Amino acid sequence: MTQPSPPVEGSRVGIGRASRWWLPAAVAVVGFCWFGALSIGRWNDGHVANYDLGIFAQGAQSWAHGHLPVSHIRGMRLLGDHFSPILVIWGGLWWLWPDPRVLLLTQTVLLAATLTLIVAVAQRRIGTRAAVAIAVIGLLSRGVLTADLYDVHEVAFAAPAVAILCVALLRRDFRWCVMASVALVLTKEDLGLTVLAAGGCWWLLNRRDGWRKPFILLLIGVLGLLTAMVVIAHFSGGGQSGYLGYFGSGGPRGMTTPADHSITPLRLLPVALFLATTMIVGCRSVLALLAVPTLLWRAVSSNEHYWSLDFHYDLVLWPIALLAFVDAVQRHGLPRARSVLGVLAGVGVVTNVALGVWEVRLKAATPAQTLATAPVVRAIQRLAAEHVPAGARIGTQNDVGAYLVARYDVYSLHPGPSPTVGYAMFTSEDTWAFPLPVCARDALTAKGRSTPGWQVWQDGTVTLVKFASVQVAPVTCR
Template identity: 55%
Template sequence: MTQPSATADTPRAAAVRWGIVAGAVATVFYAVLALGRWNAGDSADYDLGIFAQGAEAWSRGHWPQSDIRGLSLLGDHFSPILATWGVLWRFWPTPPTLLITQSVLLGAALGVVVGYARRRTGVRVALLIAVVGIFSRAVLTAAMFDVHEVAYAAIALAVLCIALLQHRFGWAVAASVWLVLTKEDLGLTVFAAGFCWWWMYRGEGWRRPLILAGIGVAGVIVAMLVIGAFSPGSGSGYLAYFGIGSSNKLPVPEDHSLSPQRLLPVLMYVVLALIVGVRSKLTVLAIPTLVWRGVSSNIHYWALDFHYDVVLWPIGMLAFVDVIERYGVPRLRSWQSGCVGVAMVAGFALAVSEMGDRSVAPGSFFHTAPVVENIRALAAAHLPHDARVATQADVGAYLVPAYDAFSLRPDQHPSVDYVMFTSKPKWTYQVPVCAREKLVREGAQVWRRGTVTLVKLPYRQRVTPTC
């Protein structure tokens, strides 16, 4: 009698093993970077403090509200999927919960991509994707700068791309729904997925492409309606960067010129796809993100210093895998292999530059910096539990959830009892020295520990850190 083959499922089992190992290594790596920044005192109100307050509200069964952001988070971005952070917050109510969750999501996304690459293209390509993927600047910018809702999009996009490549409509629908619940602009990506399905499987007709496109359109419409209902201005303030509506009053530099920097996201996608992957039909999924970022007046959307590229990350990697699966691994001395080599060098150079800019020291994972200890010590000694305190951007996240933290910025005017700030020489949204000195002069009481200052105001009042 013929025995069942012991190796029948070897390719699938090998792919699973590779995915698990790659995902686990990436998760640990990203968690060490994120928690290292947290322990070093480099985490910020924007966005960790904001999302921590949102998670706390979700955990109590309330709509997500952030005093740091100054509005309901559903009036800022449409991200109901972040209610899952509220569930986790119930068990571990501290901002590192969100940092670790994001690391798991990003690691899982890489694991899915590497597992697929192992099964479809073999060991060499899977190893290449694992190394290039884990050190890509596109994901490091997200892993090293607090938390962002698009971490949820990374794994959903990986699943969507694989569903398109493997003709799995059910998985494509599930991933599409996940995406439209993650952020309002991702409905455009889902719409593109409908076009991509039609392009790949034209002989099947229009029903499935229209379903995917319909999910995308419905997602955008619902998102805009919800944002309008929860926003103070009855609409998304981010549309002002596209010449629609009024500003959301964020202090973001704008530029309406045809600057060449608008093409930086396109170059990032080309690097992520290792150049040759641009030929894949999956590139269609990247187009909506590249277009809205490129036409915006918000210069942060063009830059490679923020989390926006993480949406392109799984698309680019799987586009490369798709091209290799279709056309084979390039010969060593071919122009295609040269392109891959150039992209790899560029990718690693961008990653090293990002890690240098962020000054991330993985060793910080093992000890807490004095500035963090001083923030906590001053708060424990002098802040009542119900205190309303306006904080500089590098302080607020460390006071959530024990205290009611607000943002000490010129664009916000919170009514508070205390203010807390640091005198770090370099920080985003640093309160001017003259404004800090003014707050100290006008304070009823002042306490200092190291670089941290806590000021008790004479009475509850609105504060604006201007000179």
């Protein structure tokens, strides 16, 4: 049995208007410092990458110069990859500070703002103590930490928009529902499906009001999806998104992840993490329906990265889960600790936080590394500054390019089609994606030392090769 909890107003528990803001203010500061330390720490420690920070930095650079976004690292016009016109905001910020760290800090602000909103709503609806607990759980949730530790992504803009959408649905504020929905369809093509679900949620919460308002939300979702597909098809050069290949529409053309059509329990990992983040209790809220489209398309896809918990795909589900918990507790009360639901809730909290802490342990820089620039980063920047003229075309290994995009025309070096460049830079460090085989790095270094007109410089673990002229980079083991 549970006891319903009425909305908690500050004045009803002896808290004045000013003191009601101490918790959201503290969460904003702590969240910014925490998320910022994790992302900037990885930058300082040499663990950011071409994919995705370098790609989005080049896109921001294009926007800042008044052009539609292009990435030479990705090898395409970015509106042919994902429909994310909201990233023009990054272009404006790049114009103010042309450095990839402006993207990292923007993401930090967006994540901290999202959690601040969640905690403020929780404090008002279910009380300060519960809001403090949600703040701690939110800071340590696997879904947000994985995204924060994986460079940047456009779904950082979706996090606050989804949180606003959830709050607007609970408050029956249709104007804010519309604004949040528009922001979502401008963030990424699949989020039109979330807006469709929002139309269904509005109808369930306001059945007596008729179909006009839910129909408007459905219309925004459909128009967003159709617009995204048309724009992507136009800019991709292939007539459709290559990602549709993971859903049975042809093959995953030009994609980096092979299609896997096996039936495996791994497809349900995102569902399990979402349930854990809702602390099970949140499944009793209608807001949980907002997560269904994202969980469904990830489960049916043949892209194994979509099933994984190691990327940014859970970030959009994170605010839904926490606010669904708040709504369910307000409506039905907290379950008794010894009840089945109470035990499941406890298991959900422990699982979610344990996975988040483990992710930090695996990927985060230590406090000392966070505050100091790693030798490999200094070597990358020093070699480039001393030997590569500004604006030159340079091919880089995945762990190098993000540090150079502000001054150079950066391309990606990896096995497969090679870019036409005048320089190549790589490290002997292990990279988790798109590494150059050791034999290819050795071959480039040896050829650079034996070929007339070529030059080789080394600084610690970093190697820079200058070709005699701009040419296709010979990334082979021969």
